[in-house]
Amino acid sequence: MSANLPLRPDLDGEAPYGAPEIDVPVRLNVNENPHPPSAAVIESIATAVAQAAQGLNRYPERDFPRLRAALADYLKAESDAHPAPEQIWAANGSNEVMLHVLQAFGGPGRTCLTFTPTYSMYPEYARDTLTDYVTRPRREDFTLDADAAVTAINELRPAVVILASPNNPTGTALPLEDIRRILEAARGHGPMLGAGIGSPARASDCVVVIDEAYAEFRRPGVPSALELVGSANPHLAVTRTMSKAFGAAGLRLGYLAADSALVDALRIVRLPYHLSAVTQAAALAALSHREELMAQVASLRNERDAFVDWLRAQGLTAHDSDANFVLFGPFPDRDTVWRRLLDAGVLIRVVGPEGFLRASIGTPAEMERLRRALVAAIGG
Template sequence: MNGYIERQKSANEFSLTDLPLRPDLRGRVPYGAPQIDAPVRLNTNENPYPPPSTLVEAMVSAVRSSTGELHRYPDRNATELRADLAAYLGHGLTAGHIWAANGSNEVLQQIMQAFGGLGRSAMGFDPSYSVHAIIAATSATEWISGARDDDFRLDPDKAVAAIEELRPDIVLLTSPNNPTGEVLDLEVIERLAAAATGMVVVDEAYFEFTRPGTPSALSLLASNPRLIVTRTLSKAFGMAGTRLGYLAAHPAVIEAMELVRLPYHLSAVTQAMARVALAHRDEVLSTVEAVCAERDATAAWLRGIGLEVLDSDANFLLFGRLPDRHAVWERLLWRGVLIREVGPPGWLRVTIGTAKEMATFRAELEDVLWSCVREAHGRLGGTSTVPAVSPLA
């Protein structure tokens, strides 16, 4: 009995540190934006508009049709979905150029599994999408952080020099970049691809939010067999809960993905819902214009009250420079507005929501900034009142 009690006590005190975890994973914390049920959630770059009722009805019908075959495994290679994705992208692509998985993060993970791994390296240019480095770490791929300029833009000459010197096996570019919103010129992508000896991945998760006429890296695929362009239905399509990401590349890259994918990784329900969304894409993407208009109006307003704002071609804005960004983030949350404390110190990122949500954001942010000014004024021994001007102007 005493031995049983001792074993139970040991089991109750058991923790992650007692497991034979890979040494390189020790001390890490899981990735994830705060999931807080705030009245106004502007922190994860989702499309703020729910699927239209016609799409919902079509999806329900498609899922109902697929349930009769749920006792069977789904199409392992998602052939019909990949054909639909190719038709959506254009550029002469076929199903043989497309690969799909559970969100673009799984696509990126499969890229790392195929072309990274022990003894290999991946390079990105920070600040950028932090999950790139996390996926590299979990796939035992060395992560190399390349630098951006003081304005957070990518300097092509410095980037080429870094690639030629360090010779990473994978170069990760993000366009529009998260969290800055910068779009890379095609000439820059071509230069970096020419300098690279391995694979070059252009993450275009937010491409549908770019300004009209913005060219996609898809146009470079025909002449660059080691180039990969990743996309998602989570952002502009408003399908974050569906989990569908995909890539376009040379057919040889698709063969590589088949080597590392899990059997039947993409469910029949996911495939059916994604195909319906693509069939209704004109209706689904009709909200993009409203989001972009709200983005530009919000950027102008933030600059009007004295904040710095980076030009963005995505559905978010990075703004600063704030002496205490955590205090601003926290006070906004107290007021029911959740944005993202991410990126360089002194900066915050806000996802563009509906007109009503952004009106609330503006009102609450201005009030928060005023309260910070009053407190600072008081600490400096000033009077209890401050001039009636913009808080940071």
């Protein structure tokens, strides 16, 4: 750095996280919902925000009980889960929710474990909380090897295990049986807690985070880890977001469901009034239109499955996806294919296993343009 600043040594040479922001006609690189809010949703949000603005001289509700109740009600409808409002936590995107988890349970001398390829932000959460970040590989088909996961937990005694389901960038969902096995392995295999006066050291439970950012897009019959949340698994947290299925990436609202004791631990590390009154009002308004927004999810699922079939018909490998994106390839030179697509006005993502590309699911018109551009890119 040019300035003589006391930057932390582990941040020296690091660059800010972010996918390319390029103004092209078709942007399918960051897994956004391609459908903007309807006029009815916009009107509800605008009205709610205007009402909230009347009280902007006051701090917002610090622990946002109304929003937590509305999110709990939504999860009951979407996944037939039954969390109580006190089992819900929210923050500015699921990124901040994850950061709260690592702030509360990670830190120096503690480990965060995950399995790659997976979401590229996980090491940054660990780095920013001074938590050691350790990975183990997934199988060649990108599914999780539950036996290997159990072995790693036994060996490492991590404070936190993060598992994305569906996984980003592969779209792979976790069977509930694998999650149950990992939860059982995590009992008593977290960090050793220091001995006090007259008391010996004791083993903690490792916190298991199931990142379900794309869960609403899962195929029929694929369960949610929300079924396992509660007092039987007090070390489980399931994270969600309004960025994807709700088409509200600009709102920045992520949340989790967990046992109330785990949620209370996150309340310790959150900044005061971290969710603005405007964010709370807009989120509540969006949640009131959940039926309309969920109808979009069904159409995106259909478009995704059709794209997978089309890719396979072109002789490419396309993995079944339970998310709103598809990983496909392999290409001898994926960067050249990516550049040719960009030159044709289509932006997708170079991410994940070598040779593969990832495309978000767009509107039917956007997907048709992607197909035409991909045929030309491969043939060229």
